[in-house]
Amino acid sequence: MAYAVVLGEALIDLLEAEVAGIPVYRQAIGGAPLNVAVGVARLGGSAEYLGSLGTDVLGERIAAFLAEAGVGCAGVRRVGVPTTLAVTTFEGAEPTFTFYGEPPSYALLEPGDLDPAVLAGAGVLYTGSICLLREPFRSAARAAWATEGPIRVFDPNVRPKLLPDAAAVDALRDLVEEFFATADLVKLSAADAETLYGSPDPAPAAERILALGAGAVVVTLGADGAYVATSSGASSGTATVPAPSVSAVDATGAGDSVMAALVHRLLTEGRPADPATWHRHVAFALSVAALVCEHPGGATAMPTTTELTARWGTLA
Numbered sequence: 001m002a003y004a005v006v007l008g009e010a011l012i013d014l015l016e017a018e019v020a021g022i023p024v025y026r027q028a029i030g031g032a033p034l035n036v037a038v039g040v041a042r043l044g045g046s047a048e049y050l051g052s053l054g055t056d057v058l059g060e061r062i063a064a065f066l067a068e069a070g071v072g073c074a075g076v077r078r079v080g081v082p083t084t085l086a087v088t089t090f091e092g093a094e095p096t097f098t099f100y101g102e103p104p105s106y107a108l109l110e111p112g113d114l115d116p117a118v119l120a121g122a123g124v125l126y127t128g129s130i131c132l133l134r135e136p137f138r139s140a141a142r143a144a145w146a147t148e149g150p151i152r153v154f155d156p157n158v159r160p161k162l163l164p165d166a167a168a169v170d171a172l173r174d175l176v177e178e179f180f181a182t183a184d185l186v187k188l189s190a191a192d193a194e195t196l197y198g199s200p201d202p203a204p205a206a207e208r209i210l211a212l213g214a215g216a217v218v219v220t221l222g223a224d225g226a227y228v229a230t231s232s233g234a235s236s237g238t239a240t241v242p243a244p245s246v247s248a249v250d251a252t253g254a255g256d257s258v259m260a261a262l263v264h265r266l267l268t269e270g271r272p273a274d275p276a277t278w279h280r281h282v283a284f285a286l287s288v289a290a291l292v293c294e295h296p297g298g299a300t301a302m303p304t305t306t307e308l309t310a311r312w313g314t315l316a
Contacts, residue, residue, distance in 0.1 A: 002123030002267045003046035003072075007144055008033025009106030009131040010051055010062050011084040013097075013252070013298060028252075029065045030086065030298040031106060032129040032157045035253045039260025039288070039302040041070040045267050048118060050075035050144070051131070052108040058083035059105065065299070075115060079108045088252065095252045097159055099130075107134035111143040123267045125150035126259070129157035132175060145179060151266050153185040155259055158192040169195060181213040184271060187259050189220045202227035203238070215271070216278055218262070220255050220289075223248070228282050230275045237275045241282045244290040244312070253298030254289040260302065261285035284315050 009032070014025035033051065040047040049071050053059040055078050062083070066073050084101035109131075119125065125147060131137045145152065156176040163169050173196050180186050186209050188196075193205035202219035206229035209217045219227040225243040265281040272278045288303060291311055295301040308315060 001046050003048055003121070004037070004040050004124040004126060004263050004267055005048050005050060005075075005119060005122040005144070005150070006033050006037040006040070007050045007109070007125075007127040007131075007141055008036075008129045009084070009104075010034040010049070010053060010066075011086055011099075011106050012058050012062070014085055014087045015095075015250075015252070015297070016087075016089045025087065028297045028300060029062050030253070032155065032256045033126065033131070034062070034066070035256035035299045035302065036126055036260045036263065037066070037071045038069045038299045039257050040263050040267070042302045042304050043261065043264040043288070044305055045264045046072070048072040048075055048122070050109060050114065052077045052079045052106060052137075054078070054083040054105040055080050056082055069299075075113070075118060077109050077113045079105060081105050081108070090250075095250075096161075098161055099159075104131075104134060107131045107137040109140045110136040111140045114140060114144055116147070119144055119147040120149055122147075122150040124153060124263050126153045126155070126263060128155035128176075128179070130159050130162055133162060133172070138175075145182070151184045151271055152182060153187070153259065153263060153266070154179045154183040155187045155255070156192050156196065157255070158188075158195045160195055163195070172196070177212055180209050183213075184215040185218065185262065185266070186214045186216070187218045187220070187255070187262065189255055190222070193219055203229075206238070218258070218278075218282055220258055222251070225286055226258070226282050228275070228278055230278055239275070239279050241279055241286060243286040246290045246294050248293040250296040250301070251293050252296075253301055254292050256298065257289045257292040257302055258282075258285040261288040280316050287312050287315055
């Protein structure tokens, strides 16, 4: 069975809420790459998670959650530092994250922790997100990315609060473009595009990323759906795919669920041969994300295929 290898962070989200008029923070397991791995598994795919987890009680909870979700954890490195916390506040359904924990428990995977056979046998290889800002994870991701064979997918998942000045933004742009250049798929949000390229307009960002060498670019636009551009160029290679209309409760993990759904489709159908297939896959992914937005939390909101069918019927 084809499987995805997912490299990146796992942490604890503390989600802002209110009980009896008093602000509280609800604990939830998260991290964009963890969400992707869980999302793939919930959709019936096979995912191997490679990352570092603390040995504290929160790290144990994350490890147990991954195992219960059916995500392979043979490539996890356990580290003796407290699990990173992401305090999450909201403007409407949109989350904003502030991170606590030094060194970050999620960024301690080393190149020597990687199993070359596991990487070479993968159908899809995913990395990206905030773990790339730190060593030794960045070196591990570069080593994994050099593996020949898997379909390579990347999500910068930009967090502006981790970028203190323009120099940090420039450095991040240089870093992620290194991965963009050899990616089969790049997924980013309109907010990511604005941080990296100065405008939330998806078209120029996608054009630049394709010019670097990426095979396809998907820019999520929230309730407006997603902009899709492929290396076939011309008008047939670009389209805005609409999202289903829902009453969003919590958008945490919505973008990650788009990536999880796309990874699942790449595992089951391989590299798309034409723009129309990319558009079909993105429409499926947006249906997954819409369902996620109707439920609180990130990883715990990732749907199964049964839940998708119950909500939307059969999806192409």
